Each structure stands twice: as C-alpha cells, then as structure tokens.
Amino acid sequence: MDPIRRVAMISLHTSPLDQPGTGDAGGMNVYVIELSRRLAARGIEVDVFTRATSSAADPVVPAFDGVTVRHVHAGPFEGLTKGELPGQLCAFAREVLRAEAAQPEGHYDVVHSHYWLSGQVGALARDRWGVPLVHSMHTMAKVKNEALALGDTPEPLARIIGEEQVVEAADMLVANTDLEAKQLINLYDAEPARVEVVHPGVDLDVFRPHDKAVVRRELGLPAEAAVLMFAGRIQPLKAPDVLLRAVAELLDRDPALRSRLVVPIVGGPSGTGLEHPESLAQLASDLRLEDVVRFVPPVAQDELARWCSAATLVAVPSYNESFGLVAVEAQATGTPVVAAAVGGLTTAVRDGHSGLLVDGHDPGAWAEALRRVVVDDALRVRLEAGALQQARQFSWDRTAERVLAVYGQAQVDLKEAV
The missing domain is CATH 3.40.50.2000 (Glycogen Phosphorylase B;)
Structure with a gap:
C-alpha cells in the first residue's frame, strides 16, 4: 500500500474543539481529536473539516502539531439545528473541495468521515480526489429508532436513506464494537469484508485515579x-x-x-x-x-x-x-x-x-x-x-494503529476496484 501522508477528517456537524457534554458535542468530538492526535504523532498530517458556527472562529486553527481544524462557512453561523444541516451539505462540500483544489494534486491520501452528514460530503470528495473513503457511523438511525426513549423523536427517513447511501459508498466502515458491525451488516446491508471493528480508546494520562x-x-x-x-x-x-x-x-x-x-x-x-x-x-x-x-x-x-x-x-x-x-x-x-x-x-x-x-x-x-x-x-x-x-484494554494509540491498517486496506480495495 502507499504510505499515508495526509488525511482529510470530516466532522461536519460538530467541531472537535467544542466542549463535550452539551449541544451536539460528545464522544464523537473526543474520538476525532484523539485519533487525529495519535495519527499526527506518527507523522501523518490531519486536516479536520467542520462547519463554522461562529464568525469569531479563525478559518484555520492549529489544534496540535500536525492537526489543523478548518472551519468551513456553510449556512448561518448560529440557529441551525442538526436536522437542518442537510440543506447545507452542498455549500459545505463545495468549500471542502475548494480547499483541496488550492493544494498540489494528490494532497490527501484518504478521507475519513464521521456521522452520516460527513459521509455524504466524504463520498463526493472520494470520487473527486480518487482516494478511499473510510467512514465511522458513531450512531445509526435504524438502531436509535428501535429503542426510542420516552419523549424522544424518531430519526427521519431522510437520515436513514442518507446513511444507506454512505454505507454503500464507503470503501471501508469502522465499527466501534462487534455489535455495531453486525448492525451495519444486518440493518444496512454492508458487505462484511468492508466492515472492520476498532475499539475507541481512553487517555490514561488524563483519566487516572485521584485521591x-x-x-x-x-x-x-x-x-x-x-x-x-x-x-x-x-x-x-x-x-x-x-x-x-x-x-x-x-x-x-x-x-x-x-x-x-x-x-x-x-x-x-x-x-x-x-x-x-x-x-x-x-x-x-x-x-x-x-x-x-x-x-x-x-x-x-x-x-x-x-x-x-x-x-x-x-x-x-x-x-x-x-x-x-x-x-x-x-x-x-x-x-x-x-x-x-x-x-x-x-x-x-x-x-x-x-x-x-x-x-x-x-x-x-x-x-x-x-x-x-x-x-x-x-x-x-x-x-x-x-x-x-x-x-487498560482501551488505548488511543492502539486505535490509531488499527485505523491506519483500515486506511491501508481501503487503498488496496480501491486500487483493485479500478
């Protein structure tokens, strides 16, 4: 496989710089930034594309050595709910493609999208750039709708269709657990060979026992x-x-x-x-x-x-x-x-x-x-x-190593398909 030099990480609906625990920020934010940090520690440059939600946000923010967060203007900065974001997919995708077009040809080696909205943009970038798309679902509408909480709202059909499209388009799918892998296969007809289980990690330097x-x-x-x-x-x-x-x-x-x-x-x-x-x-x-x-x-x-x-x-x-x-x-x-x-x-x-x-x-x-x-x-x-x-069984370094292997497999599969 070719060496992975640069990764376009797409996290459209929530920035990895946002504070987890409120709004749309949660475990996925932690996942994106921790994975990006560990990839950067291996000499891989990571650009994280996310939608700008404030006019005060700098367009380009160096988060860590080798990790850059790019705030993409797509729609109004404030007032949009996650359910309204599909209407901004074209605007977001256009700006992502424009950012890559300003670089030499072949700038990115892989696209890794997170959540179905990002996967829609990732599929377009994959076709335009000729690089593999690796996708992480994080949550799935069909799974959520099977076990709705009291007072919660079912996920709309548009999301279900969008998820099915992303599953079909992705070269590889990263599942957090064996159960999620089975759900992708059984509920979304994902090809088993394109699904790889990689557990998320934990930062044991931060999360450690205190007195x-x-x-x-x-x-x-x-x-x-x-x-x-x-x-x-x-x-x-x-x-x-x-x-x-x-x-x-x-x-x-x-x-x-x-x-x-x-x-x-x-x-x-x-x-x-x-x-x-x-x-x-x-x-x-x-x-x-x-x-x-x-x-x-x-x-x-x-x-x-x-x-x-x-x-x-x-x-x-x-x-x-x-x-x-x-x-x-x-x-x-x-x-x-x-x-x-x-x-x-x-x-x-x-x-x-x-x-x-x-x-x-x-x-x-x-x-x-x-x-x-x-x-x-x-x-x-x-x-x-x-x-x-x-x-101790869960390590972000181990997660990064496994994800890198998935990137390599996606490269091989894409070349064989061509």
Missing part, C-alpha cells in the same frame, strides 16, 4: 457521601431521568441514605433536550430530590476526570450507545459504572467485574443496582479494581 478525599474536598462534596454521578448530554437518549427515578426509588426503600447521597448531573441540554432544557430540574423537584441533585455545567476532560474520581459510581443509563466513552473514562479513574445493557456499553463495561449492567430502564431494577454498589463495600472495592483493569 478521592482530596478531589471531594476540592469539589465541595462530603467526604463520606455516596456520590452517584451522571456525565453527558442532557437529552432523552442519554436517559438521565432514569437515574433520578431510580434514586427516588432508592430513597423510598432506604430513607436513611438521603443524608449522605449526592447526585451530580454533569452536562448540558442537547438534541431534543433543547426543547425543554428545564425538564430534568423539574423532574428532580417533582421527585423531591432538590436536596441531593446537583447540576454541574459541562467541564473539560481533566476536570471530568476529577469528578469521576470523586464519584462512588458513574451511571450510564442510555437507551443506546455505539460505544459509551464516558463509561471507559470513568473506569480509568477507578470508579465502577452502572450502565444499561445496550449497544457498545456491553463492550465498554464488564458486568460484575468493572461495573454492573442493567437490563432495561425500570427504576426499580436500577435502584437495586445502585444500592448494591453503595452498601456492599466488598463488591465496590472489587469493582473499583476491575474498572482499572477494564480501562
């Missing part, structure tokens, strides 16, 4: 508190309401626990959660949990690591996750995870070893899982040790 007593003091948490934490975007898909309902059930069963219970909700409204940004706070009030719930705005990765270290457990009650980076990040700090047994969370969390997996979203079942970790000291200590072991 629990110290970080609790610094964060204003009682030293002996039972800290049940949620971290992520506040939207029906992520199901923070399930945690609150489970906490209410837990306190009904054991009222004495209230005096030492703290439930931090770290994140901001996103997706359909933007329609009613106050709804989770209202639910906490309706459930009479105002004294135990703390709403914390989205925080940077190093600060998130401190919150995870301070927690007794991190709850991930999502209705679907292609992987669930926050679960691995929490485990890397030595904190057990109680997660829904859905999607990639069944890979990220090892049930009974690094955390507990809960079937379904029944508050009673969740309350019991939370109670076990809180009251059973021997179980909690065992899960804390297992959490560290589980997190």
